[in-house]
Structure formats: C-alpha cells, structure tokens
Amino acid sequence: MAEAVEMTVPVISVSSLEKTFVTEKGDLVKALAPVDLEVKSNEFICIVGPSGCGKSTMLRILAGLETPTGGEARYMSYEISGPGRERGMVFQEYSLLPWRTVAGNLGLGPELAGEKPESYGGLVEEYLELVGLSDFADAYPYELSGGMRQRAAIARALVNNPEVLLMDEPFGALDAHTRILLQGELLRIWETHRKTVLFVTHSVDEAVSLADRIVVMSARPGRIREIITVPIERPRRRSDPRFGELAYEVLSMLDREVGCRS
Amino acid sequence: MAEAVEMTVPVISVSSLEKTFVTEKGDLVKALAPVDLEVKSNEFICIVGPSGCGKSTMLRILAGLETPTGGEARYMSYEISGPGRERGMVFQEYSLLPWRTVAGNLGLGPELAGEKPESYGGLVEEYLELVGLSDFADAYPYELSGGMRQRAAIARALVNNPEVLLMDEPFGALDAHTRILLQGELLRIWETHRKTVLFVTHSVDEAVSLADRIVVMSARPGRIREIITVPIERPRRRSDPRFGELAYEVLSMLDREVGCRS
Amino acid sequence: AEVPTVRVSYIFTTHHEPFMVAMSKCEGLKDQGIWLEQVVPKEKYDLFVDGEKVARLNVVVAKSGSETAVLFAQKHIDLGMGSLPAMMTARDKGTPVKVLCPLHADGIGLVVPSNSPYGSWDEFLDALRNSDKPIKVGYHSPTSAPRIIFESAMFDNDISVTQKMGEDADVFLVDLKSTSNLIPALTSGQVDAWVGPDPFPEMAAFRGAGKVLMDLRDLPPAGKWSNFPCCVVAAREETIASDGPVVKAFVDLMTKTCSWCNDNKEEAATLGAGWIGIPAEAAKKSTIVYTTDPSENWITGAGVFMTYLDKMGKFKGSFAGKRLEDVQEGLFDFSFVR
C-alpha cells in the first residue's frame, strides 16, 4: 500500500504558489504569480525563463530557504516549512566552505546530522570517486577549478542522499567546454542514482540536452508559460535535427517573452 | 596601386610566432609554439581551443600588450611593437573605467589622442546609439548589466575606429540569452562597419554562428590544429542541420585535444 | 596585631632625599629608634618605632606637587610630600589637607646653557635690564617654589616680568611644564635660563648642558630667600584624625632622617642619586639643607607665597584675598614637630 501511494503522489507539488518580496525601501515585488507544477519521482525537469522571472525564488521555496506568501509547496505529502535533508540544493555560486578540504565539505551533511566520521567516511570516498575528485580529497576549494568546485558541490549534496536535487544554474559560471562535460556527468549520476532533479538554467541548449520536461516561465511576475516534453531519446546529440529544432522553438518562445533587449 | 597592395597584403600576419613566459618562480612556460596565421581584411576569425592553449596570449601579442619571444606578428606591413589605435581590443573582464560615465569611457580613446570633446562628441553619440545605450550616456558602469557593459566596451573600441578588432572572450561572463543577443549585434556592426575581427571564444556554438573561418588550436603549447571555413551563409540558424554538424565536428576535435576532463 | 596601612607619595627629586634614604637604609637607621623595613622594594615598607611595627606604608611616586595635591583630593594618598604652594592651592579648593612640617630648605638654582654669554649673576642682571628683547626664563610649574622665589626677587629688584607672548618686559617666563624638560630646554636653546629644584642644576652642570649661575637663596636682598619654604610633608585631615600616632611616627622619622642626611651628606647624596638614577657626583654638589623645623623665616616665606599666589589669581576659593595669618590655622598643623 505504501509503495502504491509513493507511485501516485508526486514528489514535488506546487499549487497556486505565490511570492511577493518587500524590498528594503518598502516596495512590493511580485516575484511569483500563482504557479502550479507537479514533479514525478525520477523526473529531470529543466526550468528556463527570462532573468528575474522567479526561477530561483521557486527553487529556494522548495529548498525551504524562503517562505511563500500564497499557495503551498509540498514534498511528498507534507508541506515544506524549512530545509530538509531529503531536498539537496546546488547553487550557481561556489558554495563550498573555503576553510574545509573537499572531503571536509562532502562530509558536512552527515556531520551536521551528528554522524561520526568513521560512519560516513566511506560514503564521502564513494562520491569523490563518482565525480572524479578522489585525488583532491585533501585539497582546499581554492585549489580547484570552477568545474571541479561544482562537481564537489554536487557530490556534497548527493552524500546527504536527498530524494530531490534542486539545482539553480549550477553550471552558469563555467566555460562552455567544462559545462558540456559536467552535463554528461550529471546525466550519468542521475541515471545511476535515480534522483528527482529540478534544474534551472539560462541555456536552452542545456535544457534540451538534459530535461525530460522543460518548464518555460514568463517574465515577472513568473508564471508557467508552457511545459514541453523533450521527445528525444538519450544520449542526445547536438547534431540531431530534432535537437536544433526544439532548441529553436524554446528560444523563440523566450525571445517573445523578453520582448526587448535584456 | 596602393589599393591593390591593400587587397593583397593580409591585415594581420603571424609567422612562427612563439611565446615563452618566465613565471615568478623562474620556471619557463611555453604558451605558444610556432604559430602561423594570415587574416584578410574584413574577415571574421574565431579562435577556439582548450583552456591555457595560448589564445589570449596570441591576441595580447597582436594588441601589443605582450612581446613575442620568437617569430613575428605584423599589422599590414609593419611589425607590432606596442599598442596602436588601429588595433582595438575588447576583453573578457569588464574593462570600463568605473569612475567615468559610459560616455566618458567611450570618449577615452579620442581624449587620449588629444582630441577635444567637441570634435569627438558626435562620434560617441553615434556609437552609443549603435549599441543601444543612448539612454545610458551619463550612467556609471556599475549601473549597467553585464551585457550593457560589454556593449559599451565594444563601442569604446569602435570609437577609436580601429581597422582590427581583437576580442578575447568578450561574452564569456554573460548568460546564454544575453550572449545570443550580443552575437547578433556584433554581426550587424561587423557587417555595416566592415572591420577585421579576431574573436576568441570557448563556445563552439558561438564560433559557428559568427566566424568566416574557425581556428582550432591544440593544447599547450598552442599550435594551430586546423582552420575550418564555415560554409553556411548568414544569417545562420541553429536549427540548420549543417550548423549542428559543424558544431559537433569542432567539439569532437576539441574533445580529442583535451583528452582528459578539465 | 593589624597595623594601619598608610599611602605615602613622594617625587623623584633630591628634595625628598630623606625619605629615599629611609627607604634604602631601612634597618641601617635602627639607631634612630624609628626606621623602615622593606616589604616590597620601592613600594611597601613597614614603619617601626622602638622595635614595634606601627604602620604599613604603601609608597607612590608622583610627578609633581600639583599631582600630589590631586592625589590628595581624590583620596588616593594619605600622606604626601610636595611643594608648599601646591598644598596651599589644594587647601584653597577645599581639599582637607594640612601641612605638617617642612622637609628641606634651599636647593634651588638658576641655570643658563653652558654656551651662555652670562658668566655671573651680575652679568645676567645687567642683561635683564638692558636687553631690548625679553630674556626667556623657564620654570617647571607655575606654583613651584623656584618660580615664585624668582618672580618675587625680580619684583623686588624692579625687573618687569611677563608671561604673555609679545608683551614688552625684561623677563619672559616660560612654563616648561615638568622638571623632565629642564635639561633638554638648555640643549635645545628654548630658554636663556631656568630656575629649578635640585638635582637638576647639578645634573645640568654634570652633563655639561649648563652652568649654575647662582643658588636662589643668594638672591638679593641678602638673607630674604634663605631657609625659604619649598617641599613640605602634608597629610589629609581624616588621616590625622584616625591615625594620629602613625602620622606622628612618620614625621619623627623624617625629622631624624633629615638630620642624618645633613650629617652624612656624601652617603645620603649617593643613596638618593642611586634611587633616582642620576650620577652621585651631581647629587653631592647639592647645597640643600634638610629640616622639618618651621622656623620664623620659613613662615615669613610662606607668607610671601600666599601673597604671590593670590596676586597671580591662583586662589579661586577660600584663600582668595587672604593673608597667611588668616588661613594659617587651617593650613598648618605643626603639632607633630613642636
């Protein structure tokens, strides 16, 4: 019975979610207009949209870092009211603690949960191996390249074994080449560990190569404009004509959203 | 006769160009192995290659910011020995003087050449218009978005009316959307003002959409591995199958260059 | 039994040599029947009378007589040594402090830089009278004995004195603010002369920075300035009331040590010099006479101080416009020496 419920209840469900910020000057900024979205287990969702449309806001609400001003966001059957280990997040900015080694950063989650280093040491090694940083266990973040840092950040989130991985433009600061490498690795990890992923990106190309479904949002206040299922089987090749066509379609949707130069 | 010479002499010619750096510790770093390249007037050249292969070094030598340790670099018929107004450069980092307004930055070139504001004021306005920043003439760089800053940097280079525009990953720090907008604008400017452009990029996609010829460099010490003429007429569409195929070809060339994860 | 603890202040000057001698000789003065025993060097001593401990002394170094007065006012000390004028101004402001006895007489010199054109007092006096610019004479504190003696003597000799810059006069008095600045003032040429307490005149001569033109007690008219008041022993009224016997013992100690110092000039000078950190040779040149006896001349001198301090407007309180006779009662308590 329990299993049956898990199959039918979406992992993440967002209904009539709204968020209005009060700026320091006291102005109101409506970041999210009512948004509805359901994400199934193991789904890979990419979210694209013009800058400032509330993508980060939505992810932050799901992570429990922000409280909605209307509607609700649920993980499984209960309402999200704060951060939780079942929801990991990877940020665009480098977020490793700079005074800890890579291994120290990976162990942070279990350490905070009160586990002993002996008990989680193996797990840390396993994930270091997974993201190809075994040789850098004792290196400090400043000794790593940008790509390596983001790999470590992803591994750190995974060590906590979250059900859902929230990724807010994790590859935004990387050069195009490293980015494509990491996209490949992310897909590999997602396929072997079967996580549910919500992935915000500015790059349509990236969205098309990664997503099961692409959520296209409209300009502020953010609403969902369209949800596109990507019909291309993996592994996807950029030279595939369907790839280029879909990317073009999403891009022109966005262009219409922006309207003017940004 | 003069005209005829201009048609035949390449604008930029690089022959057996080498550069070896001495690091602070005293080690030698060979950044450029002998490189040969000729660029014709009005050509749009994109240079791609693995990180650290000497792309920036080559551009900096051409700009006169670095002296080669072997071979030579010529502009028209004379050897490059320092910066010159006929060679403008746009950097990846934001390079506007932060204490000057946008208009003040655009006027910097003529001002340094000893011209009076009355004489170059019109030119500044014209280029502000061209890059769509007329409304921001009196704004300070910090008031601009990243994309606007790079537009201003391009305009600043253009105000000096250089023959050659050296661009070192000018859009590298921008998000994908802004990047695509600026690519379009750059092409428009290049087409109307008929400059010779050398454009370094990490993005194969970008190279394929912009270049007449793509120079693919090999890993350090940088050599030219291949020069590919892009056979697609402009405007180019990403959904064009030839686009995807060419991009794939260049990418796999690079992948082989890198060999390992970067 | 518990003995009272009394806080005593003194200044690093040979004027207070008897106290330093008492502290350095300690049991060596047992013959006097009253002596100190060291508990903590330079800081704590036990006072013994006829073999019996009567008090514990906590010793404090002050920088000047005015500071001693402030320490009294703030009740940071019970007994103290400092200049008479400082105690007068304290009393004027209502600080309940009484002068118990003098500590010494004389020991004030007039010093000029070693390269000074003046070789004698008469030459100096001539220069004072004839120079078209005021001669700059330094002193270390406006209420100090040297300054008051000097200014009074100038007045007696019809020599005009000013403290205002640019005002025409024969002498321009410069406040050097601290005895520390006396010797440097000679080398840097900031004054043409200064008046100061021992050991500074001797020190200046010893280090070659200046020459002693005369002892102030020899200022004309002859005799007027000898046995003139300078430093005194003073106590807070509260202490006198609560620890009378201790105060008495302390005054006795000073009286006896004073005569020891006068009898053993060389040794006393050496001890005092060693205490302060100056060359003994310099200290030995001192002409100072140690005494706790408030003689006639001394009291007359105190009257001179009163008059001058009042004239200078230094009295803002109960002493303003008064003469010594009017305030003597409150100011002095000679019961311990008489």
Next chain:
Amino acid sequence: MIRSGGALFAPMVVPFIFLVLWNVVAVQVGNDLILPGLREVGTLLFHPGTDVISMGSMAGNVAVSLVRVLVGYSLAVVVAIPLGLIMGASKRIYGLLNMFLGLFRPIPPLAWVPLVLAWFGVASFATLVGIEEGQWYIWLNNLKLSMLFIIFIGAFYPVLSNTIYGVSNVPKILVESSRVLGASERDLFVKVLLPAAAPSIVTGMRVGLGVAWMCLVSAEMLPGSLSGVGYLITHAYTVARTDVVVAGMVSIGLVGAFMDWGFRVVEARCFGWQRLSR
C-alpha cells in the same frame, strides 16, 4: 509605522540609559573630582565660549588643536601621497624604500616624544620663520615643531600605506585597456592610476587624520604648549577639575567623529563607483 518608529528610537535607548546611570552614580558618589554630574559637563559644553580655569574657552582650545592637527596632517599628506604613488607604481623604488620606511613604522608616534623634545624643545613655526611679535606670532607659536612632528609621524604611515596599496591594486585590465586605447605613461598615471587609487588614498587620509588627532592629545602634553584641548584636559586634571576633563574628552570625541564623518561623506559621494562595482 510603529515598528519603524521603534527601530528609529531603539539605538537611543542604551545611550539614554547610560546618561541616566551616569547621573545617578554621580549623585551617589557625590564627589565631582571622581565623577562630575551630567549638568556640570553639559553646562561647559553648551557654553563653549566662556573661559575655563584661566585657560581660555573650550572652543578656543579646540580651534588651536584643530589648526595644529591640520598643519601637521597636511604636511604628512603632502609628503605621503606623492611618495606612495611613486612607490606603488615602481617596484624598484618600492624595494629600495619600503624596508627603510618599515624600520620606523612600528615605533609608536608617542615614543618619539622624548627624543623629539630633545631636538626641538618649544621651538615653533614662529621661531622657524623668525617672527617674534604680534598676532601672527601668537598663532605661529602655537605650532610647536615637536607637536607637528608627532602628528606628522602619526598621519604619515596610514596615508602612505593606503596610497601604495591603492596604486598597486589597480586592476591590470584597466591599465591594459587604456594602453590599447592609446594611453601614454603619463596618461596612465593621471587618468588611470590616480583616479583608481583615489578611494584608497582618501581612506588612508581618513585613518591618518584619526591617528593624527589622537596623537594630538599626547602631543599637547608637551612643554611650552599653553593651549589646545589636550593641554586643557591635562591641566584640568592637575587642578582637579574633573568636569572640565570630561567636557574636554567629549569635545575631542566630537571633533574626531565629525572629521571622520566628513571624510565618509566624501567617500560616499565621490567614490560610489568603487563600492558599487563589487
């Protein structure tokens, strides 16, 4: 509205409690040699023009101190900025001079007092210029060389360090992009290095002025000085006027705070670009 009113007054609460406490304790102690009452101090502060303990008015003494600080400070700035610019721009000159200047840096300005007194005594600007009479003499004679020296030493190092730091931290990209646009060496100095380093220089000037003002308090304890707010408080201590001491301290604090504030306004006005361009 109520909330923002609360936020506005909250910072005042503790200072207010402090003042009340002060007065309560002062009354309790009942000895204004140890703690003068709020009223005595207030009276002195609100009548800055009246004569205090025959030392001239509070305002007058503060003015004398200000003039001193500004003269010594100006000297320091005039020497330190050009020196800093050159040292920041040229590695060779930096290498030559930095160690030498570093020798004196750790010696606190106040530790110079005895030596400097031995050198200059009470010689003043007036002595130097040779003016001996008149109003000018009175003003110039307040500028004792020894005091100026201490103030100079105090202000010199902060200004120098910040100038060097500012110049040597100008982003290379700004220099290079200007060179590509045709800047000569001189252009680089005037149009790039100087404006780019300006915020750091001004910060150095602000810190330096603070240190100079602080050094003044002790410099005014030097001999021959007959005015200045530092002298006033030490003299007030000597004559046991604690109320004047406290009023003097408050004045010193106010002047220091005011000077600092002035510089901060300049920083905020002129160098917004610095703070805002990350």
Next chain:
Amino acid sequence: MIRSGGALFAPMVVPFIFLVLWNVVAVQVGNDLILPGLREVGTLLFHPGTDVISMGSMAGNVAVSLVRVLVGYSLAVVVAIPLGLIMGASKRIYGLLNMFLGLFRPIPPLAWVPLVLAWFGVASFATLVGIEEGQWYIWLNNLKLSMLFIIFIGAFYPVLSNTIYGVSNVPKILVESSRVLGASERDLFVKVLLPAAAPSIVTGMRVGLGVAWMCLVSAEMLPGSLSGVGYLITHAYTVARTDVVVAGMVSIGLVGAFMDWGFRVVEARCFGWQRLSR
C-alpha cells in the same frame, strides 16, 4: 644570479646609509643629549640585562610592559569577540548597541588618562585581589588598573569592529548551503560564522595589539608606575640620558614589529583559504 643578489641587498642600502648618516651627524653634533652615537645605543641594546639608570634592565622593563599589554589586551579580546559575534549575527542587538558603543569610539584612549586616574589612582590588580606581599605582589602591582583600562580601550574597538565586520560579511551562500545540508542555528554559529569570520577577527586582534602596545607608552607615563619600557624612556629623558631614550624606542619598535609579525604568520598559515579564494 647577480641580479637577484642585487635585489636582495637593495632594500638594505637605504637603512645602511641612514645608520652611517646617523653616526656622522651624531659625531658632528657632538652632544649626546641631542643625538647619541650608534655605539652608545648599540651597547645598551646588546646588553639588555644590565641595569639602566637605577630602573632595572632594559629586558626587565620590556617584560613588565609586555605582561601589562597582554593582560589588558586579553581582557579586551575576551570581551570584544563574543560581543562582536553577537552583534554581527543579530541585527537587533547591533541596532541596540552600535550607537552606544560608537559614542566612545572617537575618544582617543589617551584622552581617558586623566579621568581614569581619578577613578583608579594607583590601584592595581594586587589591590583588587588583596595580595599585599611577596613576588606575586610585585608582579600584580605592576598591573595598574588605570593602565589596563587604557590598553583595554585601545584594543577593544579594533577587535570589536573586525569581528562584527567578519561575521556580517560571511557570504549568504555559505550560510544557506549549510542550512540546506541540515545545519541548526548553533551549527551555523560554530561551523560557519565563526570559521568564516576568523580571518577578520584575527586581523582585528593584530591591529588591536598594535594599538594596545602604542597606548602602553603613554599608559606607563601614569603615576605609580615604577617600571615598564615607556616609563623607562620618559625617566631617561628626565635625567637627560638620550641614549637610553633611543634604545628604549628601538626596543618598543622591535617588540611591536615582532608581535605584528607573529600575527601575520598566523594569518598566512591558517587563513590561506581566505586570501586565495578571491
């Protein structure tokens, strides 16, 4: 090789010229009340154990000063760091206290001297603890409350400001990413805010120690003090021993430089991550 040798010795050239010049001038002046020769000062410095002008040895006086500074400084650090952490982390407490603490910030530590003397006089730690005799008394009695207060005030503000600055400038991303990983409020404090602010705190401690050491020179001019290197130089000045003055200044400078260097080593060792992660 020759070039790097030159680069190694170049910084020495100017100090060397300075020393030679000093000696030449000293011989010229010929008055060691104004400028003592290099040899006299050197002799004093190389025999730090011998008694100077009846004031104990140079080394002994420096030791006394060091103990004083370290005690006053430790008090300041112990108060300022926790206060700074709390003020940096809580906007409300910051709002409450900042203005109050700001009232005293612009008053130079030395300006407190007269008032503090009126409060504490010559009372010392020994008085406070009630120890009256023995070796302990001698040590404790050197710790005059008034001196400790001045040192405290001097060190307090740099440490406080830097702690607040450090805590309030911890990148939000570090806090948020830790919260997402499951950090409680306490975890955030201990595992994120404190280590992230540590470099800034240590810098504040370094600056604070410098200021404290500087304040010592003047604090040791307070009455009742019979030792300490600050007292030594003023007393040497009184008895016209300029060579002792200069040797004392050099000692003060050396100790200051050494303490600063110690902190810099700690900064470089422990906080490489800070400098290197832009």
